[in-house]
Amino acid sequence: MSNLFNVFDKIAEEKIREAIKNGEFEDLPGKGKPLNLEEERHLPAHLRLAYKILKNADCLPPELELRKEIRTMETLLSGVRDAQEKYRQMKKLNYLIMKLNMSRKVPAALEENQHYYEKLLDKVELKKASE
Numbered sequence: 091m092s093n094l095f096n097v098f099d100k101i102a103e104e105k106i107r108e109a110i111k112n113g114e115f116e117d118l119p120g121k122g123k124p125l126n127l128e129e130e131r132h133l134p135a136h137l138r139l140a141y142k143i144l145k146n147a148d149c150l151p152p153e154l155e156l157r158k159e160i161r162t163m164e165t166l167l168s169g170v171r172d173a174q175e176k177y178r179q180m181k182k183l184n185y186l187i188m189k190l191n192m193s194r195k196v197p198a199a200l201e202e203n204q205h206y207y208e209k210l211l212d213k214v215e216l217k218k219a220s221e
Contacts, residue, residue, distance in 0.1 A: 156190045173216050 109115060133141055144151060150158065163183045170176040 153190065153193060156186060156193070160186050160190065173219065177216075 167179050167183060170179060
């Protein structure tokens with residue numbers, strides 16, 4: 091298998107030399123500007139290319155899409171005044187947070203916190219309103 095990769099490397103290098111010789115790299119966008127290598131340093135090396143392709147296609151990885159949905163829902167939840175509706179939305183929010191936490195392999199201390207405190211307050215408010 092190693093010889094096969096060496097053959098592909100040699101073919102790729104030859105194609106690159108040929109393109110340089112033919113001037114095919116002269117008018118590339120960003121020529122002469124430094125590469126921004128810092129933006130993906132936090133990612134494992136084997137995921138950088140895939141994330142770059144997704145980013146260029148305006149697609150988010152599933153975990154980031156879920157985080158975005160959670161942040162949007164938190165913002166919308168802050169504007170809900172009806173206690174029952176707030177409780178329903180909070181259940182959905184906690185489900186999304188649980189889904190995010192289950193999709194990652196991180197220690198529990200680094201997991202996203204669910205919104206139990208607000209849920210408890212809502213229950214107390216509902217109880218007071220019904221009395």
